Amino acid sequence: MNLCPKRWSRRKEARPHEILEAALELFAEKGYAATRIDEIAKRAGVTRGTPYLYFAGKEEIFKALISELLLPALDEAEALFNGFSGSASERLRCVVHVWWQSMGETRLSALPKLMVAEAGNFPEVAQLYNEQFVARGEAIFRQVIEAGIASGEFRAIDVEYALHVLCAPVVMAMLSRYMPCGHAQLDPVRYLDTLLDLMLHGLYPHPDSTRSEVSDHA
Template sequence: MQCPISKRWSRRKEARPQEILEAALTLFVDKGFTATRIEDIAREAGVTRGTPYLYFANKEEIFKAVIRDLLLPQITEAAVLFEGYTGSAADLLRELVRIWWQNMGETQLSALPKLMIAEGGQFPDVIEVYQREFIEPGLGLFKHALEYGIARGEFRPVDVAVAAEVMAAPVVMAMLNQCANTPCNGITVDPQTYLATFLDLTLGGLMMPPRADGPVSAESVSSSSSPSRETPHV
């Protein structure tokens, strides 16, 4: 009689791709992508040498899956913040940065920008996935927050596409600083102080100044704002 497969083993089998990806990310961070071998990943994940090949064709596909399956869900979680949101634009931007940092900056995912800079040039397919599935959606979150604030008359009109890239850069720099052997670009303050100062300076430049003739309406802001590039739906 055939032995039944235990529920524990079934769960373990279903979890293997995730465990392989987490092991791969650990090794990519510690050793770099080029120096990491698939047998190293299998050993780190606690599976047999050939198991990763059951799920992934090669190491490059594992790297792509790390981006899709470990990084993209964090972007999706941040996007949920916008659903039905009616609070202030300043608070929305603060919460967006907080979630971004909590889910990525304080985890091993903070090493991905460093990996892309160091080794992405050798793997254009990986760079394309990283750009399409992380960079563009991430910038879309900042664009959405900016457009929300402009529409409400809280933020002054800006080119949201350019402003989003300017705002994302310090956050990425903080992520790079998390995984560098020495502080990047002289950043020596703790991340929370750094991000709080970034938000203070950013909001200081974005907030509409008070008007003597009363509050600014969304309609007046819309009519006076300069055209900006289309923002992808988030």
């Protein structure tokens, strides 16, 4: 059993993170309730009792997924957005793609799925998620839209509503990774490009069709 005698000598401070990664994978696959602490421990390479050395219980692991994995990723994404300048449409494109690269296509996309499923059962976790993640994410999109309207690049639509229309496909793309349904066969990047194209130009034929950009991607 103890094949490697020093197998945890250097790992001490890494343990909580390993446990969280294991938990995230399993919660993504099976949901919160169907994931056993044993499985998390085993996938993290530890035994049943170890998670309790670092987390008070299953719910605390859930909460830590938000604060220890998701929020830091949002911090990084925000830094990328902030370092980007350009037209409103260029910033919108940037925000959508950076969002996807830094969160959507990573294991973190499991968290929106988890929150859809468990928000009602864990109000405390839901509050953390909403205040620290959703609100900040929406603020990013809101800024871009508002700036576009202010500069006259965008129409003066209702920002709050447009914002959610814009976010919904991004979130759905994250959720779809865990469902064997229609979305699943689509290429997410092309999907997001279509989103941007439609959001910017609409379905109606353009008076000037030079703005269409989705065809670049094939």
